[in-house]
Amino acid sequence: MYTPLRIEPTRALLDIATFQRKLAAGIGHLRNMREPEYANTPRELVYSEDKLKVWHFTGHGRATSKTPLLIVYALVNTVWMTDLQPDRSMVRNLLEQGEDVYLIDWGYPDFADRWLTLDDYINGYLDRCVDVVRRRHGLDAINLLGICQGGAFSLCYTALHPGKVGNLITMVTPVDFHTPGNMLSHWCRNMDVDQFVDTVGNVPAALMNYVYLTLKPVRLNQQKYIGMVDILDSPAELEDFLRMERWIFDSPDQAGEAFRQFIKDFYQGNKLIKGTLQIGGKHVDLGMVTQPVLNIFAEQDHLVPPDASRALGEYVGTDDYTQLAFKGGHIGIYVSGRAQREVPPAIHQWLRQRA
Amino acid sequence: MADQVTDFLKNDFIRDYQALARQSWESWAKQLQQPATNDFFKPPTPPATSFASDALERTLAGLKGYFDWMQGVAAAGSQEPAGDWRQQLQQYFGGAGQPFAQAFGGIDSAGAEGFIRQWQSWLQGAQYGGFGDLPGADGATPAFGLNREQQMQQQTMAAAVLESLQASARYQTLIQRANAQGMERLQDKLALHAEPGRQIDSIKALYDLWVDAAEEAYAEIALSDEFREVYGEMVNSQMRVRHLQQQQTEQICLQLGVPTRAEVSSLGERLQSLRRELRAGHAPSPQDLAGEIAGLRRELAELKRQLADGRESASAATKRTAAEPAVSKSSARAAASPAKNAGAKAIAKVARKPATRKAAVPSPSRSKPVSRAGSRKRK
Numbered sequence: 001m002y003t004p005l006r007i008e009p010t011r012a013l014l015d016i017a018t019f020q021r022k023l024a025a026g027i028g029h030l031r032n033m034r035e036p037e038y039a040n041t042p043r044e045l046v047y048s049e050d051k052l053k054v055w056h057f058t059g060h061g062r063a064t065s066k067t068p069l070l071i072v073y074a075l076v077n078t079v080w081m082t083d084l085q086p087d088r089s090m091v092r093n094l095l096e097q098g099e100d101v102y103l104i105d106w107g108y109p110d111f112a113d114r115w116l117t118l119d120d121y122i123n124g125y126l127d128r129c130v131d132v133v134r135r136r137h138g139l140d141a142i143n144l145l146g147i148c149q150g151g152a153f154s155l156c157y158t159a160l161h162p163g164k165v166g167n168l169i170t171m172v173t174p175v176d177f178h179t180p181g182n183m184l185s186h187w188c189r190n191m192d193v194d195q196f197v198d199t200v201g202n203v204p205a206a207l208m209n210y211v212y213l214t215l216k217p218v219r220l221n222q223q224k225y226i227g228m229v230d231i232l233d234s235p236a237e238l239e240d241f242l243r244m245e246r247w248i249f250d251s252p253d254q255a256g257e258a259f260r261q262f263i264k265d266f267y268q269g270n271k272l273i274k275g276t277l278q279i280g281g282k283h284v285d286l287g288m289v290t291q292p293v294l295n296i297f298a299e300q301d302h303l304v305p306p307d308a309s310r311a312l313g314e315y316v317g318t319d320d321y322t323q324l325a326f327k328g329g330h331i332g333i334y335v336s337g338r339a340q341r342e343v344p345p346a347i348h349q350w351l352r353q354r355a
Numbered sequence: 356m357a358d359q360v361t362d363f364l365k366n367d368f369i370r371d372y373q374a375l376a377r378q379s380w381e382s383w384a385k386q387l388q389q390p391a392t393n394d395f396f397k398p399p400t401p402p403a404t405s406f407a408s409d410a411l412e413r414t415l416a417g418l419k420g421y422f423d424w425m426q427g428v429a430a431a432g433s434q435e436p437a438g439d440w441r442q443q444l445q446q447y448f449g450g451a452g453q454p455f456a457q458a459f460g461g462i463d464s465a466g467a468e469g470f471i472r473q474w475q476s477w478l479q480g481a482q483y484g485g486f487g488d489l490p491g492a493d494g495a496t497p498a499f500g501l502n503r504e505q506q507m508q509q510q511t512m513a514a515a516v517l518e519s520l521q522a523s524a525r526y527q528t529l530i531q532r533a534n535a536q537g538m539e540r541l542q543d544k545l546a547l548h549a550e551p552g553r554q555i556d557s558i559k560a561l562y563d564l565w566v567d568a569a570e571e572a573y574a575e576i577a578l579s580d581e582f583r584e585v586y587g588e589m590v591n592s593q594m595r596v597r598h599l600q601q602q603q604t605e606q607i608c609l610q611l612g613v614p615t616r617a618e619v620s621s622l623g624e625r626l627q628s629l630r631r632e633l634r635a636g637h638a639p640s641p642q643d644l645a646g647e648i649a650g651l652r653r654e655l656a657e658l659k660r661q662l663a664d665g666r667e668s669a670s671a672a673t674k675r676t677a678a679e680p681a682v683s684k685s686s687a688r689a690a691a692s693p694a695k696n697a698g699a700k701a702i703a704k705v706a707r708k709p710a711t712r713k714a715a716v717p718s719p720s721r722s723k724p725v726s727r728a729g730s731r732k733r734k
Binding site for chain 1: 418420421422425426429432433440443444478501510525546547548549550551553554555557558559561562563566569573574577578582583584586587588591594595598599616618620623624626628629631634681714
């Protein structure tokens, strides 16, 4: 019978010495590191309202697609995950495929936005953004790409304004919030959200990030940084790492009222699939989503479990439903090498077949 | 000689190395936390140390725990080998540098700042020495006189603080349970490595295996009903304390004539409500109306033209087909009313579901396009 542990003292010391050496080598790189920029794919501002901006991406030649694609991101985190860095940019890849891409940047809510409701976001902001893009192209309907919470918003919007959406794509979008393994949903089920929002007003981004870190505390708070030591001597890799850190922690606060509704109606009440959701007094019926739907989810998603997304197929009214399982996580679906190769081309081809 | 080397490794070297390593670590951390002072090299743009420092706090918290643990493992490994590998494992993970605790301890940030720290600040502000000194901390007592309301508020606060501390303690108990179960899982995982070629021979490999085990154990507990209840209780009790703090602060502000958060919030709510009403009642501009009227006129003219054409052709058809087979009433009505028919077609076009298509997205490697066919609707 052998012992499973065979760590020689000399080997252990060598490990420590190596760790130390890498740390020492990393000092210079870290100290001289500027805040990494995002990809900043050329874009023009086409609409703004309050803190919201609608960007139209330019700079990659003329789009071949006749119908523009509006990306609706989540309120949590910034939209720049879709355009993180030049070689890992979903936006850039979509442009290169020939899509005409618009993006809603929700901005950073402050206390003036404390009372924004889901109705304000979906039937207000989002609807006006859609109208702007429709008018610019002289179209009745455009294509929507909703991401995560933005996917849930897009589903609600499409159900409420079916005539304005031609094709709908949802990415890592929670639909059934009560699937087993949904840790976020599990944790907030017993929360008194009214008291919470009444007390904090807007929900601080740092608090949200804290909760996300505690989903996988050791991996996200420790192992990740231990792994970073291995790339301290590689400025390029370190820059990528720090850019991701910037994106993760440079997050907007959440408008209190919208947060309250989202937690109560979606996370706690699971009303989107129960058919009892009301936005601005209007009933949201996923059966009204009769447009073609492409539902993309990540198989290793720890924030939105695959089953939470997969459920969509059972509830939308369309007969033209396609789902695509991506081998990766909630973030990897935008920035991994595999994602660059697989996701934008799949979106483009799916849209082209329905143009 | 060999014995001397071994002794050196086990004792002096380890001790000296650990001291050196600690110094090295501290100087590394210290240096990173200070702004650049080298006059010979200055970045052409504003120094980037601020960003590095931002990331540093998080990074160091995780790295420090790991570093301490590595040293602990090395030190334990240099001593007489434990008889059983499980005992050896206990030595590795039993120390104060336990990385699981570090993983939780290090994620304190501005937004998630420990509420205990806030309470302590509040207690200091209220000039109490500790929870035991708070009126009502040992249970509610009747209050009298001019300061009755304040006393009652303090009692409520004390009770809320204690309740919150109890909830936090329950939460910590679950975290510790996750930690203990993580160790049990690690042993199970290690047992699978008890054969040549599969043995764990580096600190990093052991650490990675432990992370897998710890996360698995944590996830199981975090998804339990008990955790859900405790988590909710912890959040709710913390919010209750914070809410009471805010109430007391607001009362002081009101006495001083300082605008309060509640007042600002109330104004914000009214403003947002007005904005909604404004948008809902927003009349289209004259230009919009003119354009819409012109469009409607064009549409009306077209419909009239179609109607006139239809009447003519219907009249001609009636004359021409006296001997032709009869058609259904609805078809006849539709044929006799092309304008209505056009409208019906338009509605049908809106209401029609798109034709069923098979999912035609190419299947990237390991991706799974699934068509709707075969999926059962729950509705």
